[in-house]
Each structure stands twice: as structure tokens, then as C-alpha cells.
Amino acid sequence: MDLHFGDSKPTDDERAAVDALLGPPESSWEGADRSDADLRWARGGREARDRRDLLLPGLHAINDRIGWISEGALDYLCRRLTVPPSEAYGVATFYAMFSVKPRPATVLHVCTDLACAAAGASELCAGIEARLGLGSGVSVERSPCLGLCERAPAALAIKAGDPVRTAVSAPATVHDAVLAASAPDSAPEEPAAAMAVPQAGDPSLVLLRRVGLVDPSSLDDYRAHGGYTALRRAFELGPAGVIREVTDSGLVGRGGAAFPTGRKWQATASQPDHPHYVVCNADESEPGTFKDRVLMEGDPYALVEAMTIAAYATGAHKGYLYLRGEYPRALGRLEHALAQARARGFLRDDILGQGYAFDIEIRRGAGAYICGEETALFNSIEGYRGEPRSKPPFPVEKGLFGKPTVENNVETLVNVLPILTMGAPAYAAIGTDRSTGPKLFCVSGSVERPGIYELPFGATLGELLELAGVRDGLRAVLLGGAAGGFVRPDELDIPLTFEGTREAGTTLGSGVVMAFDDTVPLPRLLLRIAEFFRDESCGQCVPCRVGTVRQEEALHRIVQRTGAAAADDIALLREVGRAMRDASICGLGQTAWNAVESAIDRLGAYE
């Protein structure tokens, strides 16, 4: 391609960061020194253009090393990958974790989202900024939910360099957060993942069975705790047999959409177009959700095994694990697990001697809630802006790289292991008729023991809150996160099943259960939710791009108003909300009004 480059040159560090990912350039046309051979013969074309999907990893490489992405660095990366600089710029500016303007090497992300806000995030933030002062070498950025709600308020420090260093401070104090930012290497170790599982060690657990019991770094320990029996069973059953088991188990997607997993697998497996891909959606970004993080940190091999089974069943040989950029510990654990699995023949060629080949590549997100939308995630992996595609065609037909793709959430995939080990009938016996199996709930907010809870489908909201030790003065419970809905304290008998929440006019979503007591000002909470959607809208379609702005503006106007004084704006909100729900391209816009609507209608937020 005849790309245009400016005069900016990369620094040695920037060049080294890119070369560390891509290897040294092969010709002067890619950025090496000019040679006689280059001036007689140049290769390019399809092969050169086909490396677009390395753009996001390349941007990470630069950002990790330098802390921001300069013109020279971007140009060099584009030259290496045959990507137009304007498009790369469009991609770089799409993600919140990247900066195309100079900034300090250390960025401290302080969560100001729902659970953390209720736990005093704004005071924390102000305190940190005051303590650090100007010229501290740390950039403090207010962040959407970091997925550390059980330890709110939370902060994540990222210090660019070789290698990049990270430190989590949660629950954060001003002192701890500043320490994490200024010396991430000497920050105290994060508590073990099992600390987020109050039920840890309970033998009745299915999905969380190993969390806290196994050494998450040891493949052998994983196998000693029953690891890889499910994959062996899968090979016995054959791909069709696996799909039958998964279908019979009644498993539906745990990411929020509740689509039957077996049907999705069957649809992908039967596509004549090849190759097929398996994608694990680990871009857990719904405010209040942190179950996938705990699974990946506490039992990483389980996800590797589950993805292998999904790939085997659907005829895929390549899997992508799209991991939230804000999950450094999960990244480390999974990278280690993949390396171990490859070394021991559980990945790559001839897995378990069965002649089946499969490998997994981790792709890091970079701060974009929208990339949890399945097709936006594909675009993100492919090196484009993480904008959702219009459906149909559906991913099972045209997904990643335009090929048949099965995409599942982490929790969904991990459910496949017990399905195969205990058999579909036994699995389906858990839960209710229409919501089978165990379910993870992310409980946070006004409770004594926040964390991940595993309950069979069918337990009531009240039972769950009791288990978590709900505090007095409960005002509202948010189910399903920012895209979910509020319920009242007198609705705690809602059964936590897909059909039960639907009948109650609310949603289970991704399993968020966030409790708020009456000290939390509801209008402020709604404003934070509206801010979140306005920030996270990709901007592609009008209803969402402008609608989320108008929603936030209206909520701003009525933050101190009630009754008749708020009525006009509430009417306006309803009209805009209805159009967002009806006419937005993807789930983000379609649900951006859900929580606000439920707060108005169910909680009487402005009465």
C-alpha cells in the first residue's frame, strides 16, 4: 500500500518495543537500513496487509514501554504492519488506556464507578491528587469499574518501562495508592484470588471448587484436582458428542445474553466456511462484575481446558482470549498457564496424543467497555476500532476475520468442565428447569462479605444477600450492572433465574448484585451510570452517541429536583431512552437507559 508517513522518527526505545513484538524489520521498506537487494525487489501485497491484527498488541507494546504513543512510534508501527497511520490513530484514540499525547510514565487509574463511589472514591481521588501534587511523575485518571468491587475503593497503577510494572491497591487508602504508583515493585502483594470467594473451600462448589485449593501456577496441581478429565472425556465423546452434552445440559451464556451455548456451538461447527475460531470473551467490564477475574486468577487452567474443549467441538484450531486490559494479574496467570500447557502437550499439536491441534493467543483490551460486545471484540482483535458490527450476519457465520466463530464468556466456558465430568443430566439437575446449573454472583456494595458467590439457579435474591451479610438500611439493589436494573428491598424474593428475573421485569445480566443503602444519593448514582454510558459509547450510531449525552444532561438537570419539577425531563428521558433501546446498533445503546428507567419506575427516584 502506498502509505504516507510524516517526518517523525521513533526513538530507540520505541523501535525496540515494536521490534520486541514483531522481530527486526526485514527490509528498508519496513524500516531497516537500505540495502541493494531492497532496491531491486520488494515484497508486499496480501501478506503485508494481513498483519493488521497485530496493531493492538503493537500499540500496547509502545504504551507499555513508554507510557504513551508518539507520532514517530505510531508511524514506525504502521510501517511495520502496512497499516495507514490515520487508521492506527483512530484505533489508538479509541481506547482509554492509550494516550497519543505525552504523559508521565506512571498512570494511576482510580476507580470512581458504582461500588467504589459508594465506598468513597471521590474523596480518595482528591486525596491522592493532593498528596502527589504537580510534577509527581504520576498521572491520576478516573476510571470506570476496575473489577475489584469486593475490595472497593480500588486503584490500579501502571508504570511504563521494560518490563511494564503494575500494582493494585484495594481497598485503597491515599497512602497505599500513592505507594503503589510511585513504587509498584515494592507495593504489597495483592490478596489471593480466593479472598474474593467467601465460600472458598466449600466442597459443594462446582465452578469455584478449585479456587483457593489449587496453586494457580501449577499445571500438575490443576491435574491433581481433576484438571483435564473433561478434555479426555471430550475426546471420548467426539465433537458431536460434546455438543450434544452441552446442549442437553441446558447451559446458556453467562455474559448477559443467555443464548443456549449448545446451539451456538452446533451452528458454528456446521458452517462449511473455514477456519473456525474460538474466542473467549474475558473483557469483563460491566460495572460491578469481577467473577471472570477471580476465575482466571484462581483457576486459570480451567479456562484453558474449557477453551480447548470448545475448539475441539466446533472444529477450531485457533483460539483468542480477549482479556480486559485492566487485569494484569489475570494476564500473568494465563500467560503462564498457556506456556505450561504448551510445554506439556495440552496445547499446540497432537493434544493428549489425539492428533488434534489447538492453540490460544491472548489479546489485551485497552480500556473500552464496548469491546465486551461480541462483534466489537472481533474488530478490536482485528486491529480496527472496537465498534460493533451490524447483525446479521451473526458470529457463528461471519465472526472473527469474517470466519465462523464461537464466542463465549469465561464463566460460560468454565461450566463446560462439570458438564462433561458429571454428565449433562446431572448438571441439568442443578438449578431450575429453564435455568440449569450453578451461577456466579458478584455481590458488592452495602454487604458485610462482598465477593463471588456460587449458588444453584433458583436461590432468591434475599438468600444471596443474607449469605453476603446485607447491611441495614437497604435502599436498592442493582441487578446486572449498569446495563441492568434496580429492584426494591421489598422484592428480595425474586428468584435468581433468567425466567424469574424476566418475570419480575428485571434482568440477571452478568450476575451483578450491588446493594445500596439509604446513604447513597440515588440521583448521583444514576448520573454516574449515565456518565459511564456517555464515556463508553463508541460513537458509531446516532441514538447512542447523542442519546447518552442527552440522557446525562437531563439527569444533571434533575439531580436536585423531584415531582413536577422533574417531570418534563423524565418525559424527555423516556422518549430518548425508547429510541436508544429501539434503534441503537448494539446492546450498549439498547441498555443505556435500563437502569435509569428502573430507578424512576421501581424506586421512584424523583418522587
Add this chain to the structure above:
Amino acid sequence: MTVVPLGIPRRLLEFTIDGEPVRTTEGSTILDACRAAGKDIPTLCEGDTLRPKNACRVCVVEVEGSRTLVPSCSRKAEAGMEVKTDTERARHSRKIVLELLASSVDLSTTPHVAGWIKEYEAKPDRFGPDAARLNEEPRIDNELYVRDYDKCILCYKCVDACGDQWQNSFAISVAGRGFDARIAVEHDAPLTDSACVYCGNCIEVCPTGALSFKSEFDMRAAGTWDESAQTETTTVCAYCGVGCNLTLHVQDNEIVKVTSPHDNPVTHGNLCIKGRFGYQHVQNRD
């Protein structure tokens, strides 16, 4: 040897629009079928030379069984589909989309939009005087064309025309996110530092006048732009031997704008810098 491909005959499929049975060829969009049936559906981001982007959502219709409304510009017609184009639900979304756009973007040079605002009884003012707008200043960084992003509805058509669908220059992209997303060259530099080759194929597809010939921009500023006084004559470019068809827009015997027919087999509506802007020599009259 291969023979001349005649094209595989396309199957016909039947469905209903507003209760009336219609037949269309497989692969047609709902919008194609609606237009053939004489239904008037507003569109903004749809372009006859571009793949549907369905970003503006003003063309949504109701399809039986679909949870949400459906963009008619991109959704392929399917046998047995029941399409309703004029329901209260569809009209409501169109109205809101028009209000959201008109309250944030300068639509003063967007064809048809004033009529739709009236037809759908849209009231963009109701978001109040403080409603956020784009607030962009026109960017005049070259003598050929102006980018007035205060008029940009972010339809992506210029990006697609500059990118892999036609020009493959990739001078522009969407940068940023959400309401702050803007069309920009890399590093938001002036056009003159970019990959732009001034083919003007972005102007050709811009539905709002955000991109315009500098001649048009200047004449509008001076109050002399008058489309009713213009003639449009299609001729052939006088530069290389490719034979691109040019439509010369002439006002007071001066060429003020050049376009190309979108259905032309040579150009498909595209030109290069010489064809689009290289006309001045004929009117160097003194």
C-alpha cells in the same frame, strides 16, 4: 477458457411491506425493496456507491419478530419477512434521531432534512439551550476544499470512500470515541500533512455539506451560492486517457463544482485531483 460471465441469475423472494406483498431479488436490502415499492424512507448515511454503514439509524423500520428496529439500508430482505415502515415505533425513533442530530450538528446544508423534521414533528430545541453541540470551526487548510465538521453527522461515508471501498488513500479515519469522535487525519494534523491526495471523493459522498469545494464554501459565505441558477452538464475529463465523466456545475458561466455520475462505468462517482479540481484553466479569461 472462460466465457463472459452473465452473472448468476438471482432468486426472487417474497415478503410484505406494510401488509402489501412484494417481490425482490435475493440480496436486496429492505430499503431497495421499499424504494421499489414507492415507500419514502429517510436516509442520511446510506450511499449509492458505498456499503451500508447503518450508523445514522434514521431509516429504521419494524420487522415482525425482531426485538429492536431494523436499519432498512443494510438489512437484507428475507422471504416471509413482515416489514412495517410507518409504525408509531419506527416514526418515534426517526424523530428522536433527527432531534439528536439537529440539536448537536449544523444541518443547514443537509438536503431534505428540514422536510423530515417537519414531517416527523421533531423539536430539536427541547433539549434546551445548553445541549452539547459539536462546536467545530471550519478547517480551511488548502485552496481546494473545506472541512466544516460542525456539519458532520459522522456517517463514515468520507472515511469509507477514502479507504478501502474506493480511493484506498486512507487519509482520514474516525478518531476518538463517543460524542467526541471526529473525522481526522493522523495526529489530527492539517490535511496538507496527511495522505490526502485531494481527489475530493469524500466531498462526492458527504451528505451534509460538511465537506465542500472551497468555491462553494466561499460563495455560500458571500451569499452568492444559488443552486437554482446552476446548470449541470456531464462531459469527459480532459486530462489522461481514462475517460472519466465529469458533471460540471456552472453558475454565471463559471464552473463552481465538479461531480461524477455515481452509476458511470468508468468512475462510479470517483475522480482524481485533476478531474475534480483542475478546471480553472478554461476560465482564466483575463
Add this chain to the structure above:
Amino acid sequence: MRKRQPKNYTRLTHPLVRDSRDEPFRQATWEEALTRAAEGLARNRGAFGMFSCARATNEMNYVAQKFARVVMGTNNVDSCNRTCHAPSVAGLSAAFGSGGGTSSYEEIEHTDVIVMWGSNARFAHPIFFQHVLKGIRGGARMYAVDPRRTSTAEWAESWMGLNVGTDIPMAHAIGREIIHAGLANEAFIERATSGFEEYKALVEPWTLSLAEKVTGVPAAAIRELAHAYARAERAQLCWTLGITEHHNGTDNVRALINLSLLTGHVGRYGSGLQPLRGQNNVQGGGDMGAIPNRLPGFQDILDPDTRLKFESAWDTVIQPHYGLNLTEMFEAMEEGTLKAVYCIGENPAQSEADSEQAVRRMRQLDFLVVQDIFLTRTAELADVILPATAGWAETDGTTTNSERRVQRVRRAVTPPGEAREDIDIICELAARLGHDWKYADAEAVWNELRSVSPDHYGMTYDRLEEHQGIQWPCPSTDELEPTYLHGRLWEKDPAARGMPAPFGLVQHDPPVDLTDEEYPIRLTTGRRLDSYNTGVQSGSFASPLRRGEYVELCPEDAERYGVVVGEEVQVTSRRGSVVAPVWVDTALRPGLAFMTMHFPDEVDTNQLTIEANCPIAGTAEFKASAIRIEKLPVATIVR
């Protein structure tokens, strides 16, 4: 960087005359100017040449050649297609009996392999290149053969940077490799070609390793192209002036055509040969007979039946021999056998190779009448200047593009002052010379042409409008022919197949202007995206891309000469010398420099180029001069 704008030309609005060449021009009435022109031509009957215009309409070209043949009784009519694509016409007609490109733009979107040889279409033919890009996006693989790694080449799977003027070795080596790899299309060769055995013997010495030595391109790269082209189910071979602007341009064209004959990549949908024309009506000018060897409809003058047809249609006698081509006319000026020229819309004073020589020769003319829209350098040499209309915006008619598509040109603006349409002016002159031609409008001219040219017969103005142009041949008013030519070669019936296409037995002949110690740099020329030819048209709009003329060097040479971007240097060839600022381009390699002819008033590049002409087509070797670069004693930096 200083934006240097080329000379800005103003439209001619009145006829201009002068009594002697020392005097300035004075404004005249049409009556006076036409009378003077008629007198000047009349007294030089028998020593007359017509320069017709490859940028004017078909109708104008038809009338202009008719003027030469009927009014002046000569076949000395030619146009600037001589300076660019005459070798394509000569080569294609020698092989196939017809000088047009064999394919359509649309076909390149549906082909499998595209070879762009000596063509920077991305800059020179941007909208054609969009069709190429559609093909590439659809999965076609493109190969580029060009000394420079141009924007076009950057899109290629493989770019081969051959030495300037080694196209024949490259083509022959590809041919040999195809034969030796067993990839030749034997059935096609057997049925539709002649001379294969001789061709096979001709290319046998051109092993890949010899070709690597001569062309500088690695053997593996040549082999890859050979295999890709031969194995493709469909393939398109496109070329531009990198092939034709050589002293052996026609041979170059033949060498490329050979590859299509060897593989059967011609005469089918998606497979063909596509020479890209440099001017809007180069194709049409030739089709209309504004060339010395063909009558309208590309019909051979030497054919008695054809002559008879035209003689009865025009009520005249047509000279039964070829006329002089442009190059030969210039030589005849030198010899004094050509004394009067009627030059319409051409600027040979700046567009000819070795432009100083061209100017000197035109000064020797007894009479020069120039008909143009600007006071060009050529017009400055004239005795009478007639102000014309701009063919594309002020005139009705048709032009014919590179895919043989005849399209309507329409009048959109009123011409300035007293400027008149070319056809009117020619008819006025014809009337003064005893021929009273009546054409109500351009369509009347077109209908006369249709009546004598079978290939155009089916193209009524109404049909041209309806179909947005029609490709020739179009013999019927009811049907359209296939979009490609020479499908006959695939017919089973030998009678329907017609004359087999002969392989061209052409030899490598390196550029005339050799590089040596004194002139160590090879200078090649070409176009930039926003400019055109001598800049008369393109100079008037404010292109943000334009930076004026530079001599472009590779970074290594710039360093060797100790010069930087913008620094003026002396550029000298065996014919002339110019001062030009330096530009550094990584697409070049040591020993290779590049210039354009877009800014002749600033830097007259054609003072450097060599007038070494193709003996068959008369095109000069613009693409290969030998130069040296000298740093000026006092560095001047142009910013």
C-alpha cells in the same frame, strides 16, 4: 517549502497575427486572420503538415484529418500520440490487426493476476487504478515492473526494479521460463499464433541468470512473475509510457504481447492487454484517422477498396501512400521539404524530446498557424493564432478512452471573447481554400464518420447517451459487442479465427544514451499526480500537492554529491543543461534520477531528453537519458 506555481496561462480571446516573426502579435478580426491563414497554407500546398490534437474531440480530429487529406491533399497528419502511445498502436496492430487495448476496466476487477509494467497508474491514471484496487481487494495479485518503487508498485505482491531499458530481456526471460516450466498454453499457441518456434529459439539464451545480470532483478523474482502470470486463469498485462517512450518502444510492446500469446491471456473476459493512454483522446485521434497511415475507423490507406470508399464519400483523391508522422515532419522541416504547419491544440515546442531542436525547426517554417486556447510556447512561434474553445467543456462531441469507450463531451460553459469551435474554424479555412463543408453540429460530423467507419456505425449519439458510452467495435445499432477484443482467436473454426497472431521476434537494444563516467546517472521521466504534461492545463489550479520541478535522487546519491533537499544543482545531458532543485526519494536507487516535464517554464526537462526515436512508431526515448549532477559553486536552497 516554497510552493512554486508554474506559469499561469490566460485564455486567448481574439485572433492574433503578425507580419513578420520579429514583430509582436496584434489583435485581428477573424476575417483577416482566416484570410492570412488560408493564404499561408495555399502557398505551401505540397509542403504541408497537420498537427491534430489528441485532446480534442473525435469530431474535430475527423474534420482535421479530412482537411489535410481533402483540402491539402496530403496524409501528413499526426498528433502527440506520437510522443506517447504510438508504439502501443503499432505493436498491437502488428499482432492483432487492431491498435486498441484488448480489455475493459471492469475486467481488471475480475481477474486473477495483474501486471503493471512501466506504469505508475496510481499517479498517471488514478481512476483506472481504482479498478485495479477493486481487483486487488477482490483477491487479485498485482506485480509491478518499474525502475522506481512507485505508489503503484507499493501495492504489488512483488515489485521488480529493473534497469531502465531492459524490458525486453525481462520479458524474454519470463517467456523462456514459461516455456521451460511447461506452462505455455500449447493449445492456444497452436491454434491462434504463428512464429512460436522462432520465438522459442529467440528467447532461449535469456536464462533467468542472464536476465538477472542485465536487468538487475533477482532471478527468483522474475521466475515468480513468470509462474504467476502463466498459471493464472485470468491475467491482465497493463503498460504505460515506461514501455513506449523508448527508442525501441514498439519492440518493447511486442515483447509484452508475446507473453500474452504464450499463455493465452488475450481475447477472453478478464484476460488481456491494456495500454493506458496518456491523453483524453489519444485513442480517438488515431481512430479518426488523424495519423499518417490510417483513414477513419483505423482503416489502412494502402488498401485500395478503403481508399475508393473514402474517395467517393469525400469526392476527392487520396494519396495511396503513408504520410509523414510527427517525428518525420520535424525532420522534413529541417530538410526544408515541410514548410507550413497547421497546429491545433498541441505544444510541441515543449513536449518534444530535445525541445530546443524542435523550436529551432519550427522557426524555419515558412508559415505556422496555431489554433489553441492559450498562447503556448508553440503559439509564440506562429504567424497566425486562432483562438479556440476548450474541447471538453465548451464543445459538443465525443472522445474515446483507453478502453475504446466512445463518450459524449458536452458544452457546459460559453467560450470567452471571440473564441470559436475548432470544427467551425477548420471549415472556414476549408471554405477559403475551395471546399464548402456544411456541418450543422458535431452530431452531423459524427454521423458522417459513422457512415464510413464500420467500427463506429452502431454508435448514435442517442445510444452513447443511453449506455454512458459504447466501446468499439460497434457495427450494429441494435447490439453491443463483448467488452474485450479478439475473441476470434479462441474460435474452433479456422475461418472464424482469422489471421493468427504472430509472435514478435524482437531483440534487446539498450538505451541509445549510454551512461558513462561523464554522464553517470540514468534520468527517467514521468508524471506526478496533480500535474499533467507541460502544465498548461494543470498549472492553473491551486494544488496543495504541487511543489514545482525537482530532480529527484535517491538518498545515497544525494549524500554522494553532498546536496540536500531544495538545493539547486546543475543537471546536464549530452544535449543540454538545466538548473533544478534536488528532491530525495527513497523509491529511487543509486544511479537513477527522476524528473517530470510539468514545469517547462521553470525547468525545461526536455532540454535533457534524447530524440532517439522508435523507427516504427516515431516515439522518442523520454525514459532514458544519461545525465550528470553538479553541485553549484554557491549553494542556493529553494524553500
